[in-house]
Amino acid sequence: MTYCLAINTETGFVLCSDSRTNAGFDNVSSYSKMHTFAWPGNRVFGLLSAGNLATTQLVIKRLQADLDSGTIPNLLSVSNMQQAVDYVATVSTHVQNLHVVRDSGNVNFEASFILAGxxxxxxxxxxxxxxxxxxxxxxxxxxxxxxxxxxxxxxxxDRVINRTISLEAAARCALVSMNSTVRSNLTVAPPIELLVYNKDSLRITHQLCLNESDPFSKELSQAWNQGLVIALQNLPKFYWETPGLPEIAEFQSAK
Amino acid sequence: MTYCLAINTETGFVLCSDSRTNAGFDNVSSYSKMHTFAWPGNRVFGLLSAGNLATTQLVIKRLQADLDSGTIPNLLSVSNMQQAVDYVATVSTHVQNLHVVRDSGNVNFEASFILAGxxxxxxxxxxxxxxxxxxxxxxxxxxxxxxxxxxxxxxxxDRVINRTISLEAAARCALVSMNSTVRSNLTVAPPIELLVYNKDSLRITHQLCLNESDPFSKELSQAWNQGLVIALQNLPKFYWETPGLPEIAEFQSAK
Known part of the structure; x- marks a missing residue:
């Protein structure tokens, strides 16, 4: 499994991805699912991938090969994001179809992508x-x-993200979202990659790769746990915890 | 869909359930999924149900009918929780099998339960x-x-619940867990039922039914949102936000 997310705010975008791949519980590896293509001052792309690893790897290779050989279209020739996504989608479906003819129907060659740029x-x-x-x-x-x-x-x-959130707050929220997923699902795991892009910079502003043992990861996880405990402590009390208040919505007493 | 949960702590248990049932997007109703059987001073049961509504309703009817007719076993005759769960499981599988013979394979008669007591x-x-x-x-x-x-x-x-948490904190956590699910999935919806059982009381201590418009629900949801925002604000800053700190795990600068 995989977890990748992208947040698009008024001031840029954030990409975040885990690195675990598995073909069954006994065949677990670690591969990056975040791929960047950047021509500083001209254009920047970030591509997140989920699904069949052979498919996603070949899609990335094809995108690079088209650049190297100058085949049109490629990521440098497209003139807008609409052409870019059409191009990547075409490469993706082409690659998925390559091996289907030799399959008995048991293999899922599918892949999903998030393209930001x-x-x-x-x-x-x-x-x-x-x-x-x-x-x-x-x-x-x-x-x-x-x-x-x-x-x-x-x-x-759902609770926190909107267009006007600061890019760094969005990035922290992305890491928390990832951290929650890693804790609850064994098939999503570090290293966690994070990319923060400031709009109009036309270069990759910041990119991190966080392992479990990374001090920043630990600090973030601990601070979040602590913040949740405080948030829970500040929730309103039940009426039976604060004698004197009217009872709220008690519809059924003990039978 | 449905979301029900039970938390068992050293001082009792908490049950929480939503009330939405749907047979397709255009056939949505509201039914309680929390059922209680209590004989104060003797025994208390709470039963949460998910799955086919006809199945879960008939299971509850059968449990009540066995009590009314004095058929053995029933919830009052069983002498421990092991016998109780065996009995409820037997009724459940029996009810599920009742209608399968007349089905062409398109209907899912399955149901799951949480039994607390x-x-x-x-x-x-x-x-x-x-x-x-x-x-x-x-x-x-x-x-x-x-x-x-x-x-x-x-x-x-995963982050907060352990055996030693107070029963009321566990109940608030259950409501937050439910609230998150309601916000993210349309097929889980209020009214939310909550049952809090203090161990050894042998009666249903507190039971609430919370609608969306309930002041306590609103206050809880707002307080939780506020707590999350504060928790996010207190997360560690990225190195580029606090100049002078060493760079952490930056593995790749802009290409």
Whole structure:
């Protein structure tokens, strides 16, 4: 399994991904799922991948090969994010179809991607590409996109993320969302990669790779646990804990 | 869908359940999924249900009918929680099998249950009953049990719940876990039922039914959101936000 997410704010975007891959419980490895293509001053792309590892690796190789050979279109030739996502989606579906003919139906070659980027002075954008090659855009109401094991890490995003959040706060929220998923699901695991892109910088602003033993990771996890405990302590008390208050919505006493 | 959870602490147990049932997106209703059977001073049971509504309703009716007719075993005749869970599991599998013979294979008659209770001066226990009739017990390492849509609400439980947490703190945590699930999944919805059982009381200590418009629900949701925002604000800053600190784990600068 995998967990990748992208948050698109007014001031840039954040990408976050885990690194665990597994083909069964007894075949576990670690591979990066975050891939960057950057031409400082011209354009920046971040690509997050989930799904069949052979598919996602070959898609990345094809994107690079098209650049190396000058095949058109490629990530440097496309003139906007719409052309970029069409191109990546086409490569993805092509690669998925390559091996299906030799399969008896038992293997899932599917892969999903999140493509984030900015080209020149156009707006920075993030898009999620489905295995079928169709895709959706983030929006003002839903500024984040997720692929893979999305449920554990979604509530914190639902509560906190909006367009106007600072890029660093969004990045911390992404790490918390990832941390929650890692704790609850064995198939999502460090190292955790984080990319923070300031809009209009047209270069990759900050990129981290955090292992479990990393002091920043530990500090973040501990601070978050502590913050949750305090948040729980500050929740309103039940009426029976504060004598004198009226009873609230008690609809059934002991039978 | 459904979300039900049970938390078993040293001082009692907490049960929490939503009330949404749906047979497709265009057939949505509201039914209680929390059922109580209590004989004050003698024994107390709470039963949470998920799955096919016809199945879970008939299981509850059968449990009541066995009590009314004095059929042995029943919830009043069983002498310990082991016998109680065996009995409920048998009724569940029997009811599930009733209608399968007339089905073409398209209907899922399955149901899961969480049974919590205390009989006399024996220890209070919680058990999760699978559709197949087998079951598992909570444990010191894993004091909570969930059925239905379990993922959204699990991270907060994983971080906070242990045997020694106060019963009221566990109840607030259960409501937060439920609140997160309701926000992220349309098929889990209020009214939310909450039962708090103090061990050895042998009566249902507190039981609440919280609607969306309930002041306590609103206050809890707002306080939790506020607590999360504060927790996020107190997370450690990235090295680039606090100039002078050493760089942490930056493995790749802009290409």
């Amino acid at each position: 900015q080209i020149g002075n156009a707006r920075h954008e993030t898009l999620m590409i489905y295995p079928q090659g169709n895709y959706i855009h983030e929006s003002g109401e839903h500024p984040f996109l997720q692929i893979g094991e999305i449920k554990y890490g979604k509530p914190i995003l | 205390q009989i006399g001066n024996a220890r209070h226990e919680t058990l999760m009953i699978y559709p197949q009739g087998n079951y598992i017990h909570e444990s010191g390492e894993h004091p909570f049990l969930q059925i239905g849509e379990i993922k959204y609400g699990k991270p907060i439980l």
